[in-house]
Every structure is written in structure tokens, then in C-alpha cells.
Amino acid sequence: MSKSTKKSFFACTTCGYESLKWLGKCPMCQGWDTFKEMAPVAKANGKEQRRPVILSDEELADEERIVTGIEEMDRVLGGGMTTGSAILLGGDPGIGKTTLCFEIASKLTERGVKVLYVSGEESLKQLASRKKRLGLAARFAFLTTNHLDDILSAMAEERYGLLIVDSVQSIYNPKLPMLPGSMGQVKDVATRLTMEAKAADTSFIVIGHVTKEGAIAGPKILEHMVDTVLYFEGDKMLPYRLLRTIKNRYGAVEEVGIFQMSGGGLTSVENPSQFFMSQRGEIGEGSSLFPYITGSRPIILEVQAITQKTNFSMPRRLSLGYDVNRLFILISVVEKAIGKPFFDRDIYVNVTGGMKVNEPGIDLAVAASILSSFKETTLGRDTAFFGEIGLTGELRKIVNMDLRIKECQRIGIRRIFCPADGTHDTSNIEIVTIRNIKELYKRIGNG
Numbered sequence: 001m002s003k004s005t006k007k008s009f010f011a012c013t014t015c016g017y018e019s020l021k022w023l024g025k026c027p028m029c030q031g032w033d034t035f036k037e038m039a040p041v042a043k044a045n046g047k048e049q050r051r052p053v054i055l056s057d058e059e060l061a062d063e064e065r066i067v068t069g070i071e072e073m074d075r076v077l078g079g080g081m082t083t084g085s086a087i088l089l090g091g092d093p094g095i096g097k098t099t100l101c102f103e104i105a106s107k108l109t110e111r112g113v114k115v116l117y118v119s120g121e122e123s124l125k126q127l128a129s130r131k132k133r134l135g136l137a138a139r140f141a142f143l144t145t146n147h148l149d150d151i152l153s154a155m156a157e158e159r160y161g162l163l164i165v166d167s168v169q170s171i172y173n174p175k176l177p178m179l180p181g182s183m184g185q186v187k188d189v190a191t192r193l194t195m196e197a198k199a200a201d202t203s204f205i206v207i208g209h210v211t212k213e214g215a216i217a218g219p220k221i222l223e224h225m226v227d228t229v230l231y232f233e234g235d236k237m238l239p240y241r242l243l244r245t246i247k248n249r250y251g252a253v254e255e256v257g258i259f260q261m262s263g264g265g266l267t268s269v270e271n272p273s274q275f276f277m278s279q280r281g282e283i284g285e286g287s288s289l290f291p292y293i294t295g296s297r298p299i300i301l302e303v304q305a306i307t308q309k310t311n312f313s314m315p316r317r318l319s320l321g322y323d324v325n326r327l328f329i330l331i332s333v334v335e336k337a338i339g340k341p342f343f344d345r346d347i348y349v350n351v352t353g354g355m356k357v358n359e360p361g362i363d364l365a366v367a368a369s370i371l372s373s374f375k376e377t378t379l380g381r382d383t384a385f386f387g388e389i390g391l392t393g394e395l396r397k398i399v400n401m402d403l404r405i406k407e408c409q410r411i412g413i414r415r416i417f418c419p420a421d422g423t424h425d426t427s428n429i430e431i432v433t434i435r436n437i438k439e440l441y442k443r444i445g446n447g
Contacts, residue, residue, distance in 0.1 A: 010035040013177045016184025029183075036177040063250060066161065066203060069107035072259055072268040073100070075297070076230065076243050078251020081162075084201040085250060086194045088223060090208045090216040091232030096241055097207050098122075099265055100232065101164050102134055104205070109138035113161035116154060120146045120170030134265045146180065148173045148189050152196055160202050165193065167207040169217060186218035194225055223247065234261075235354055240275070241266065242354075245295065255295030273300035273411050276353040277381070286373030289384040289413065290365035291404035292357055298400075298407035300384070302352045303362065305369035310346045321351025322366055323358065330389060334367055337393040337437035345374075360388040361398035364417065367437060371444050379444065382414045393437040395419040405429065417443070 010019045013036055015029040022035050065080035074080045081087070091097045105115040117140060119127055124144055143154055148171055155163065165171060171189045172180035179185070190206065197204035206226070208216040216223065223229050227249040234241040243257035258269040269275050277289065277300055286305045291298055303322075310316065319327045327349055335341050349366055351357055364387035372379050386404055388396040397419045408416055409429050417440065420433040434440050 008037050008039055011038045011177065011184065013179065013184075014182050016178060016182065016187060038177070065250075066108065066113060067111075068104050069111065070103060070268060071270075072243060072257030073104065076245045076248075076251075076255040076257040076295075077228065078248060078255075081203045082227070082250045083203060084198050085228060086197060086204045086206070086226040087228045087230060088206055088208055088216065088226040089230045089232060090210050092210060092214075092236070094236055095232050095234060096259075096261055096266060097232050098130070098166055099134065099261075100243075100259075101166065101205060101207065102131060102136060103265055105140050105162065105164060106134075106136040106138040108162055109140045114159070115140040115162045115164065116143060116158070116160045117141065118143045118145065118151055118154075118163070118165045118171075120144070121166060136265075146170055146172060148192060151193065155196055155200060155202070159200060162203045162205070163193075163197055165204075165206045167209055168193075168222070169209050181217075183219045186222060190218075190222050190225055233354075238354065240269065240353070252295050256297065256299075272297070273407065276301050276355070277411075283379070283381045285376055285378055286369050288365045288368040288372065288379050289381065289408075290357075290362050291384055291386055291407050292355070292362070293359070293400045293403060298403050299355075300407060300411055300413075301355055301357070303365045303369045304350045304352060305366065305373050306348045307342065307345045307370055307373040310344055312346075315343060316346040316348075318347075319349040321354070321356050322349050322362065326360075326363075327366070329391070330363060330366060331370070333389060333391060333393050334370060334437055338371075338441045340374075342374075359398070360396075361386045361404075363387065363389040364395065364440070368417065368440060368444065371441055375444055377444060382412070383417070384408050384413050384415075385417045387417075387419045387434075389437065395434055395436060395440075397421055405431070 010022050012026040012029060012031065012034045014031045014034045015026060017026050017028040025032050026034050064083040066083060067080040068074055089097055105117055109115050124142060127142055143150065145151065168186055168190055169181040172185045173188050176184060176188060194204060208218065211217050229247040231244045231246055232241060233244060239261050241259040241261055243259065245253050245255040247253060258272045258275065259266040260269055283302060288303050290301050290303050292301045317324065317327055331342055331347060347370060365385040367389060368379060368385045386398065388398050390396055401418065401421050405416060415430040415432060417432045417434055
């Protein structure tokens with residue numbers, strides 16, 4: 001009998017599931033004949049033992065942040081990148097993730113920060129062509145490799161302030177039997193890179209592919225290991241992009257940065273409210289304005305609705321940017337409140353700009369758009385609506401009412417329909433408080 005107590009184990013080459021014996025079918029990913037025998041990992045000798053410590057308030061230093069110089073990026077990060085933080089950036093193919101990382105690398109290089117850009121998907125020639133097309137003059141280091149050890153060696157030889165990896169699915173550890181991009185490889189690569197970057201106080205941005213459902217590909221633990229998770233969203237056929245914060249240990253979540261895509265790269269949108277509002281002199285029938293709060297930023301959105309005679313036996317209800325199930329409920333509430341059925345009308349609702357609004361405060365703006373289209377009257381671009389509508393048709397208060405009113409004042413909106421509150425500043429703006437849908441129906445078209 002062997003004196004060694006170390007035993008080999010078997011691991012699935014697809015998902016990384018481990019077992020003490022060989023299995024024909026993986027119980028996690030359901031793959032057949034995917035188990036390979038693995039040698040035991042030797043324990044590190046001479047490792048310094050860490051002991052618990054108690055920190056006093058004087059020893060707790062403030063977070064050091066690296067300002068990227070890109071206004072919208074700094075906003076979603078809470079004032080800039082925290083030194084040694086790990087950031088996961090996800091988004092659809094071709095949405096602009098690499099372009100954004102190129103511009104971050106260029107801005108930080110100009111500020112004296114050493115940057116290493118690792119690409120496992122493009123050659124040096126392709127990277128040089130992209131850099132030239134974006135007109136970036138700053139010189140930062142590139143490394144084209146798919147091997148994890150190459151990245152770790154480069155980090156050991158030179159101290160970098162920022163490491164960018166494009167993408168985590170293209171990097172693999174050759175010591176593991178799994179294929180590149182598999183769950184086991186993604187978990188191992190992300191763990192090793194995050195540990196090394198934090199040990200060296202190097203800020204770390206890793207790009208992640210997304211699945212067809214829109215979630216970042218790989219194990220969910222990938223999002224738990226990093227400090228910040230960002231999603232880059234938008235329609236590739238439209239010129240704007242939204243950078244949304246899903247997780248942030250150093251700042252607020254649900255912050256949104258707005259960029260405009262052009263031939264020269266991405267530029268920050270300075271006035272998002274004007275960007276999302278209609279460029280016409282009047283917003284037209286079936287349109288209303290809604291002050292939306294995302295994170296700490298108020299944005300004026302335009303909500304549009306069409307209520308046309310249906311050609312079908314069952315009327316259609318479709319919604320973009322507004323929960324369609326909530327639309328069904330809202331239509332029923334409006335029908336009961338005004339005493340007029342919509343069984344003979346198709347109703348379509350759209351929140352312009354591709355924004356998706358989940359808060360109930362948009363209910364009043366949606367109802368106003370539907371009634372405006374139904375009564376064939378224009379609400380005007382100087383009027384905004386916000387408030388939650390209950391099942392009995394009553395109007396309920398929502399959060400951040402003062403912040404919404406201040407944004408409306410800044411844009412030049414002169415009248416707001418909202419629930420009664422009494423705590424907001426009413427100077428230079430008319431606050432029309434309504435109690436239910438019946439009052440809204442009477443006022444629309446009658447001033």
C-alpha cells in the first residue's frame with residue numbers, strides 16, 4: 001500500500017464538477033464521457049499564516065480612486081475606479097465594450113497610469129488598427145495571448161495600475177483539462193487574476209461575453225468574485241449606449257451612464273434629458289413626459305401610446321420599456337375609472353430611447369399618454385406626469401418627488417401632474433395634484 005495519503009480525483013472537462021470516482025455522465029452539466037483524472041494539488045509550504053486583527057477608526061483609510069476622465073464612466077463607478085478593484089464588463093457582441101476599454105486605457109495613460117491591455121481575441125495588427133481608427137495617441141502596453149501564465153508573468157515583471165482582459169472566456173489555464181470558455185476555466189482564470197491584481201493593488205477590468213438571454217456567460221460566482229458588475233446596453237443600430245451598474249461595492253447601484261457612439265468612438269452625453277426628449281416643437285398626441293430616477297440621476301423620458309381601432313377579434317396590447325403585465329392592469333383600471341371600454345382598440349406603449357422602466361412611478365405618464373391618444377389631444381412638451389396608480393384608480397406617492405420636480409424645473413417644464421405631497425418647492429412651476437384617474441381624464445384636453 002502506498003504511504004502517500006494524496007488521492008487523485010476526477011473532474012468534468014465541461015463544467016469543472018469534481019468527483020472521487022469516474023462517472024460516465026456528469027450530474028451537473030449532463031455531459032457524457034467528460035470526466036478526466038486529475039492529480040492532487042500540492043499544498044504550498046512556508047506560507048505566512050495570517051491572523052485576525054482589529055482596526056481602529058484611525059487606521060481605516062479612505063478609498064483611493066483613479067479618475068478615468070470619462071465623465072459617464074466615473075459616474076457609474078461612484079467617482080472613479082477604486083485602487084485594486086475588480087470590474088466585470090458585460091454586453092452584447094459589437095456593442096462597444098472594447099472601444100470603451102480602449103478609451104479608458106488611453107485616458108489613464110495620459111494621466112500617468114501604467115496600463116496593460118490583454119487581448120485573447122484580436123491580433124496586434126487588429127488592435128493597432130482599432131487604436132488608429134479611434135484616434136488614440138496615448139501609448140500603453142498590449143499583450144496578445146490566451147494563456148493565463150503569460151498574463152501572470154507580465155504582472156510579476158512590471159507593476160501596472162490597470163489591467164484590462166478581453167475577454168475572460170478566451171483565457172485558459174493549460175494545466176486544467178477543461179476547454180477554454182468552460183465553467184471551470186472561467187472560474188479558475190477569474191479567481192487567479194483577481195487575487196494577483198488585488199495583491200498588487202492593480203485595478204482590474206475584465207470583459208465577459210453574454211448569453212442569448214443577456215446574462216454574463218459562465219458561472220454566477222464570477223459576478224460574486226468581482227467588486228463591480230457593469231452592463232453595456234443599447235441597440236447597435238442606434239447611436240447611444242447605456243452603461244448600467246448592477247453591483248458596486250464602492251458606490252450606488254442602478255446608476256446609468258449614457259454614451260453616444262460615433263466614428264471616433266464613444267462620447268459622454270452631457271444632458272441626457274434633452275437627449276431622450278423629442279426634438280420636435282410639440283411632442284404630439286399620445287405622448288407625455290416622465291421624470292425617471294436611475295441611481296442618483298433624474299432623466300426626462302418620453303412615453304408614447306397609440307389607441308387605434310382594432311382589426312382583430314381580440315385587441316392587441318404591446319409594450320416596449322414598460323411591463324406588459326402592468327399595462328393590462330392599468331388599462332382595466334382606466335376603463336373602470338372613466339366608464340369607457342377599450343375592447344375595440346389596440347393599445348401600444350413605448351418608452352423612447354430604449355429605456356426600460358420598472359418603477360411604478362411611470363403609471364401616471366402611461367395613463368396620460370393612453371388618454372391623450374384616446375381623446376386625440378396634445379399634452380404639450382411643458383407638462384410632465386409621475387405617480388403610481390392603484391387598482392382602485394387612486395394616485396399614490398412615489399420616492400424622490402423633489403428630485404423629479406427639480407429636474408423638470410431645470411429642463412423648463414412649467415406644469416407637473418403628480419400626487420399631493422406638500423414638501424416640494426413650487427416656485428417657477430405649477431404643481432397640479434390629482435387624486436385619481438377620473439380627475440386626470442377630466443383635465444386632459446381641458447387644461
